Amino acid sequence: MRILKMQSKFLEVFLESLDKFGQLYGPKQKNGVLSYDRLENISELVITDEHPMIPIKKLFHPMQFTMMHFNEKGFEPDYSVIEKRVVLGVHPCEIHSLLRLDDVFLREPVDPYYAGLRENTAIIGFSCLPLENHLCISTDTDIVSEGFDLFFVNLKGFYLVWVGSSLGYDMIHEREEFFDENVTHEDIQMYVDWRKKRNKMFKKSFDFDSMPDIMDLSHDSEVWDHFGDKCLSCGQCSMVCPTCNCYNVTDVFDVTNETVGRRNRVWDSCMFVDYSLVAGGHNFRASRADRLRLWYGHKLKTFGVDYGRPGCIGCGRCVDSCPVDINVLTISEALTTEEVPKQ
Ligand code: SF4
Ligand code: SF4
Known part of the structure; x- marks a missing residue:
């Protein structure tokens, strides 16, 4: 998996440019609650350590939708919930949760609604730091090595960016002037130190x-x-x-x-x-x-x-x-x- 480097000042412009790959979604404040939702403007995106109250499953397994229309002659599936999307600001544990849902919905018989939503959605992951009740250190879901197109780790001043798919490469290619291939030993050491420091920040755990x-x-x-x-x-x-x-x-x-x-x-x-x-x-x-x-x-x-x-x-x-x-x-x-x- 390739790792690149991007200066923090380019982040917003780069994320905004991803709208050519699909409708942008991400955590935003809605009625006073952090919620995964459609972003009308990149300024609505909230990159934070807090998890949205309702998890990312709502974008792939919607709370309520119409599956089909029927009459006395038969039925017609309704796939109108499926659209091209790019979901920004997804934490590692949320990416793990999608891999769990894949196990359920993509096994035979495949759920065509979930499969369509997954196939048409890019995942742009972001690192986070543990808050009071975060337990991902106990469940081994604090880091992620699959299930994303791009994954950004915030090292203050710059991001290390993991490219996880060919679509991720296409995204980078669009604005390659923002990305530096020259990731040094010191950069990787900063990442290792960041993880050590973050691991000590967890307040709660269980066996x-x-x-x-x-x-x-x-x-x-x-x-x-x-x-x-x-x-x-x-x-x-x-x-x-x-x-x-x-x-x-x-x-x-x-x-x-x-x-x-x-x-x-x-x-x-x-x-x-x-x-x-x-x-x-x-x-x-x-x-x-x-x-x-x-x-x-x-x-x-x-x-x-x-x-x-x-x-x-x-x-x-x-x-x-x-x-x-x-x-x-x-x-x-x-x-x-x-x-x-x-x-
Ligand atoms: S365990 Fe708690 S949240 Fe779950 S149904 Fe019971 S009271 Fe509600
Ligand atoms: S901590 Fe575990 S059991 Fe509790 S809501 Fe999260 S995934 Fe579900």
């Missing part, structure tokens, strides 16, 4: 590697009942977790002609009480404790068994978001110590 075994031993743990009693079944953890990918489909009929309609897809959560409700009225996970065990089983064990990559990428959003402090830290701590937190 992720031991969690699959602990999950195996914890099926009947009282920890699930303890947290199940507190859980509100609000589903917020699923909405903010970058690797949660469940959805429901609903058919919406035209009120004037009941043979015509559309099929919509909308995010779902296994934390909702009716998620495992089946015909006949049986609910496979009627209790909140059962639903929590399923959710954390996926994050801490099953996803890794099924796909070879862990289901938690350490973004810390569950720590930030759960209104009753149920998150990957409190769950792993309780399962490891076999002690439930005091109220």
Whole structure:
């Protein structure tokens, strides 16, 4: 993989020039919340250590969209959500989360909506420094070596730029006057020192590697009942977790002609009480404790068994978001110590 160097003063002009490769997207402030969204102007882009509240999955697995239109003769898929895009300012853990979603949506049978959005979207990654609840050092997702077209590491005054695809080379080629091929030993040493310094900045961690075994031993743990009693079944953890990918489909009929309609897809959560409700009225996970065990089983064990990559990428959003402090830290701590937190 090629590494180049770019002076910081060229960044904004270079990023702006990428609009010839597709509509620019990136983190921006929207209604007071940092959010991945369409950029009308490069000045809207916010390059920051903070993660947007809703992860990048929303750009590839939209919260709600129409999959197809149907009538009595058949159906017509609707691929209007797919457009050429360039997403700027993507953190390493978010790139890892897309690789996890690839494992789910690009396996046979391939999801054509996700595949279309992935194929038509360039990823421009950016380094970040850990904030209070960032845990990517524990999940080995603090650096990334695939899944991006360009990746910028900010070394103050200049960026080291990793080129990760042929599209990335095309982007560089457009403004090659901004890039210096002469990356020196000192530059690489600065990067190594930056990583060492950054690694010391993490405030929280957990022993992720031991969690699959602990999950195996914890099926009947009282920890699930303890947290199940507190859980509100609000589903917020699923909405903010970058690797949660469940959805429901609903058919919406035209009120004037009941043979015509559309099929919509909308995010779902296994934390909702009716998620495992089946015909006949049986609910496979009627209790909140059962639903929590399923959710954390996926994050801490099953996803890794099924796909070879862990289901938690350490973004810390569950720590930030759960209104009753149920998150990957409190769950792993309780399962490891076999002690439930005091109220
Ligand atoms: S674990 Fe927390 S965020 Fe998730 S459903 Fe329960 S209360 Fe809501
Ligand atoms: S389990 Fe929590 S820390 Fe891990 S990826 Fe999901 S939201 Fe982020």
